[in-house]
Amino acid sequence: MKGVAAALIGIDWGTTSARAYRLDGEGSVQDTREAPLGVQQVRGDFAQAFATLLGDWLHEPVPRIACGMIGSRQGWLEVPYIECPAPLDAFARGLVRTPGGALAIVPGLAGRDDDGTPDVMRGEETQIIGAVGPDAPWSLAVLPGTHSKWAIVRSGAIQTFATYMTGEVYAVLREHSILGRMAEGSGRVFADAAFRRGVQRALTKTSSADTLLHRLFGARTLALRADLAAEDTGDYLSGLLIGSEVAAGRDWATWHGARDATVLLLGSRALCARYAAALHEAGIATVSGPEHAAARGLWRIAKAAQLVP
Amino acid sequence: MKGVAAALIGIDWGTTSARAYRLDGEGSVQDTREAPLGVQQVRGDFAQAFATLLGDWLHEPVPRIACGMIGSRQGWLEVPYIECPAPLDAFARGLVRTPGGALAIVPGLAGRDDDGTPDVMRGEETQIIGAVGPDAPWSLAVLPGTHSKWAIVRSGAIQTFATYMTGEVYAVLREHSILGRMAEGSGRVFADAAFRRGVQRALTKTSSADTLLHRLFGARTLALRADLAAEDTGDYLSGLLIGSEVAAGRDWATWHGARDATVLLLGSRALCARYAAALHEAGIATVSGPEHAAARGLWRIAKAAQLVP
Numbered sequence: 001m002k003g004v005a006a007a008l009i010g011i012d013w014g015t016t017s018a019r020a021y022r023l024d025g026e027g028s029v030q031d032t033r034e035a036p037l038g039v040q041q042v043r044g045d046f047a048q049a050f051a052t053l054l055g056d057w058l059h060e061p062v063p064r065i066a067c068g069m070i071g072s073r074q075g076w077l078e079v080p081y082i083e084c085p086a087p088l089d090a091f092a093r094g095l096v097r098t099p100g101g102a103l104a105i106v107p108g109l110a111g112r113d114d115d116g117t118p119d120v121m122r123g124e125e126t127q128i129i130g131a132v133g134p135d136a137p138w139s140l141a142v143l144p145g146t147h148s149k150w151a152i153v154r155s156g157a158i159q160t161f162a163t164y165m166t167g168e169v170y171a172v173l174r175e176h177s178i179l180g181r182m183a184e185g186s187g188r189v190f191a192d193a194a195f196r197r198g199v200q201r202a203l204t205k206t207s208s209a210d211t212l213l214h215r216l217f218g219a220r221t222l223a224l225r226a227d228l229a230a231e232d233t234g235d236y237l238s239g240l241l242i243g244s245e246v247a248a249g250r251d252w253a254t255w256h257g258a259r260d261a262t263v264l265l266l267g268s269r270a271l272c273a274r275y276a277a278a279l280h281e282a283g284i285a286t287v288s289g290p291e292h293a294a295a296r297g298l299w300r301i302a303k304a305a306q307l308v309p
Numbered sequence: 310m311k312g313v314a315a316a317l318i319g320i321d322w323g324t325t326s327a328r329a330y331r332l333d334g335e336g337s338v339q340d341t342r343e344a345p346l347g348v349q350q351v352r353g354d355f356a357q358a359f360a361t362l363l364g365d366w367l368h369e370p371v372p373r374i375a376c377g378m379i380g381s382r383q384g385w386l387e388v389p390y391i392e393c394p395a396p397l398d399a400f401a402r403g404l405v406r407t408p409g410g411a412l413a414i415v416p417g418l419a420g421r422d423d424d425g426t427p428d429v430m431r432g433e434e435t436q437i438i439g440a441v442g443p444d445a446p447w448s449l450a451v452l453p454g455t456h457s458k459w460a461i462v463r464s465g466a467i468q469t470f471a472t473y474m475t476g477e478v479y480a481v482l483r484e485h486s487i488l489g490r491m492a493e494g495s496g497r498v499f500a501d502a503a504f505r506r507g508v509q510r511a512l513t514k515t516s517s518a519d520t521l522l523h524r525l526f527g528a529r530t531l532a533l534r535a536d537l538a539a540e541d542t543g544d545y546l547s548g549l550l551i552g553s554e555v556a557a558g559r560d561w562a563t564w565h566g567a568r569d570a571t572v573l574l575l576g577s578r579a580l581c582a583r584y585a586a587a588l589h590e591a592g593i594a595t596v597s598g599p600e601h602a603a604a605r606g607l608w609r610i611a612k613a614a615q616l617v618p
Contacts, residue, residue, distance in 0.1 A: 073533075110534070115513060118530040147526060163530075164522040165486075172481040177474075204424060211557035212521050213473040213550070217456060221427040221472075224382075225419070241522070248520035 004030055006062045008308050009054065010298030011103075013070035014123055015040050018053050021292065025308075027299035029292045033057070039069040046076035050103065063307040065095070065298050067106035068123035076103070081110035081120060087157040088134060091125065092304035106301055111160050119163050123294070124149045127266050128158060130297030131289040140253055140261040141289070142279075144242075144271045146171070150249045152256050162252050164245040167271075170238060179219050183234035192277075194232035198239025199278045203247050212244050242278045250282055262286065266293050313339055315371045317617050318363065319607030320412075322379035323432055324349050327362050330601065334617075336608035338601045342366070348378040355385035359412065372616040374404070374607050376415035377432035385412070390419035390429060396466040397443060400434065401613035415610055420469050428472050432603070433458045436575050437467060439606030440598040449562055449570040450598070451588075453551075453580045455480070459558045461565050471561050473554040476580075479547060488528050492543035501586075503541035507548025508587045512556050521553050551587045559591055571595065575602050 007025040011018055016038035022031040037049040051058055071079035079096045086109055094107035108122035124143045132139045132153045139153040146168045151161035174180040201215060219237045222228035228236060253261060263279055265272045266289035276286045290296060302308045316334040320327060325347035331340040346358040360367055380388035388405045395418055403416035417431035433452045441448045441462045448462040455477045460470035483489040510524060528546045531537035537545055562570060572588055574581045575598040585595045599605060611617045 113527075115510070117510070117524075117527040118534040118536065119526065120530050120533060162523055163526040164520070165525045166522050168486055169478075169482075169522060169525070172485045173478075176481045176485050177477055201424070201426065211473070211553060213475050213478060213554055214471055214557060214561075215426075216474045216478070217428065217472040218422075218426045221429050224429060225427040227427065244520060245522055248523060252523075 006030065006057070006060050008062055008299060008302050009057055009060070009064040010295050010302070011053070011064065011066035011068075011070070012123060012126070012294035012298075013066045013068040013075075014038050015069045018049070018070075019294070020053050020057065021295035021298070022057060023295060023299055027296065027303075027308075029295050032292075032295075039072065039075050046070070046098075047102070050076075063104065063302060064102065065104045065106065065302050065307060067126035067294065067298060067301075071096070071105040071108060072122055075105075077105065079105045079107045081108045082125075084109060084111040084161070085157045085159045086125070088129060088300060088304050090157075091129065091301050095301070095305050104302075104305070104307065106298070109158060109161070111162075113162070119161060121149055121151075121161060121163070124151070124266075125158060126297035126301065127289070127293040128153060128297070129300050130293040130295065131264060131266050134300070138261075139264055140258045141264045141266060142249065142275060144265070144267045144275045148245055150252060152253070152258055160256060162249070164248065166241050166245045170241050173216070173237060174234060179216065179233060179237055182220060182223055182230055183237065191229075191232040191235040194228060195235040195239035195274065196277065196281060197228075198236040198241075199243035199246070199281045200239075202240050202243025203282055205247075212240075215240055215244075238274065239278065242274055243281070246275075246278045246282050246284070250284065260284075264289055315339065315366070315369050317371055317608060317611050318366055318369070318373040319604050319611070320362070320373065320375035320377075320379070321432060321435070321603035321607075322375045322377040322384075323347050324378045327358070327379075328603070329362050329366065330604035330607070331366060332604060332608055336605065336612075336617075338604050341601075341604075348381065348384050355379070355407075356411070359385075372413065372611060373411065374413045374415065374611050374616060376435035376603065376607060376610075380405070380414040380417060381431055385414065388414045388416045391416045391434075393418060393420040393470070394466045394468045395434070397438060397609060397613050399466075400438065400610050404610070404614050413611075413614070413616065415607070418467060418470070420471075422471075428470060430458055430460075430470060430472070433460070433575075434467060435606035435610065436598070436602040437462060437606070438609050439602040439604065440573060440575050443609070447570075448573050449567045450573045450575060451558065451584060452575045453584045454576055457554055459561060461562070461567055469565060471558070473557065475550050475554045479550050482525070482546060483543060488525065488542060488546055491529060491532055491539055492546065500538075500541040500544040503537060504544040504548035504583065505586065505590060506537075507545040507550075508552035508555070508590045509548075511549050511552025512591055514556075521549075524549055524553075547583065548587065551583055552590070555584075555587045555591050555593070559593065569593075573598055 008023040010021040042049040095104045109125040143149040262285045317332040319330040351358045418434040452458045457473045
């Protein structure tokens with residue numbers, strides 16, 4: 001345990017892993033602990049997993065707060081979604097405590113497409129709150145991942161967002177489709193040119209055959225016809241998918257008045273680098289979010305809920 | 310063996326299975342034999358698989374002709390692609406015999422998108438030739454499947470075509486993604502309303518979030534928010550994917566001058582029924598192709614090559 005007294009324990013508790021942060025009275029991260037105790041792994045005994053993750057931090061007399069899939073139907077307890085547009089206060093008011101009160105859980109966020117189809121996030125809302133200060137007039141945040149999120153923050157509230165299944169589609173195609181079988185052995189070195197070629201194809205609106213279902217097949221035919229090295233098809237596919245997301249997200253952001261906005265990228269360094277490259281190909285500038293965005297968001301929500309002074 | 314003398318043995322030899330047809334002097338199918346001896350299963354000893362498939366037909370002194378993946382790099386021998394536009398004669402001229410001459414193999418067909426990206430088919434060209442008579446002035450053929458094909462036939466030649474990975478993307482998402490896990494237990498009864506809802510969503514061009522990567526997530530969120538029964542998500546996903554293909558294929562066909570064309574559907578009855586429903590939702594009329602389209606195509610190519618009188 002560090003010398004500085006803790007003021008809050010925050011947990012970013014997702015599907016595959018959980019990460020705990022020990023924060024001081026200024027909201028600065030003093031220490032972190034991570035464990036493969038995601039909601040999918042734990043399946044039931046969350047109190048035990050909570051104790052395992054925190055270890056000796058469990059005995060510190062400070063409030064604890066968590067965000068992410070821990071608040072889903074498969075989590076410790078289901079916390080109702082907040083609806084867009086959602087200001088910081090709404091998340092603070094929506095906190096729900098586990099039985100016994102050991103942990104306060106941040107609600108997820110729900111929105112709707114133009115046609116009424118629902119969209120949801122759990123965990124990313126907290127990262128966005130952590131990365132976008134309450135005084136920021138405006139922001140377009142992109143959180144790459146299994147289910148990438150694009151979100152517009154305005155006047156201190158998350159106004160609207162859209163999810164893209166880019167990471168999951170990439171994973172299942174790489175692992176289980178004919179494209180993956182062709183790409184065997186690829187990915188050891190990042191094939192930058194192939195990645196950019198995929199991005200470019202996705203960004204180009206031709207008059208015909210202008211869809212992902214068709215373009216995916218190009219990853220196969222280019223290799224088959226010796227126009228792309230087989231070991232580069234994985235990164236070409238990655239570029240095609242991320243490029244498709246960027247093309248769609250750009251249209252979506254423009255529709256919501258965010259044309260020519262700089263994108264705030266939040267997520268793992270390697271994945272954000274790919275997104276930055278794809279966004280730059282699309283003529284969109286990017287800026288990296290702060291470290292420990294989730295911890296910062298948990299701190300802000302805890303402050304708004306007066307869990308910490 | 311049937312009483313009528315055989316004039317030709319034709320084989321539709323694909324990735325997972327092989328189907329042999331015994332044709333009489335009029336080109337009518339007298340008998341068929343099928344075996345799970347696809348190119349992926351055989352892996353090498355094709356002469357043995359050929360003998361197993363044909364059985365006592367092997368001793369009939371008639372020409373044999375095959376189409377499909379048997380002519381691919383992974384097949385018995387690689388037969389170079391014909392390039393679009395491809396008349397019947399080009400396939401006849403492009404026939405290649407296996408060593409020893411036991412079997413003549415039909416070449417596959419290659420085309421290019423507007424941006425130069427190659428596209429390929431092996432086997433479908435023969436079905437199209439069998440279904441579209443040489444005198445037909447015009448046709449838009451759709452062959453649903455793992456890798457669906459849309460093809461335009463004009464003046465007796467396959468002018469151009471486009472592949473959509475609809476079937477394979479459906480399969481990997483159903484078997485390996487979060488959407489499949491939600492849809493567990495579905496598919497026993499066809500959820501027609503959910504299928505049509507997916508199709509409608511895919512056909513609707515909204516001003517934002519108008520892409521498959523985003524819409525796929527709707528299969529999850531609709532169920533999560535109790536707006537779709539979990540057991541119906543499989544058919545909703547099917548509708549979303551087939552609808553996306555139809556929306557793209559319609560644009561593609563329009564671009565190639567085939568607006569308002571009636572679609573000739575070639576393939577399995579169950580899958581063609583889904584495509585017919587989706588095409589009708591898009592305002593496109595359909596007509597079913599003839600039975601044994603591959604056998605008819607093999608007969609026509611054999612005639613053009615003077616393998617049969």
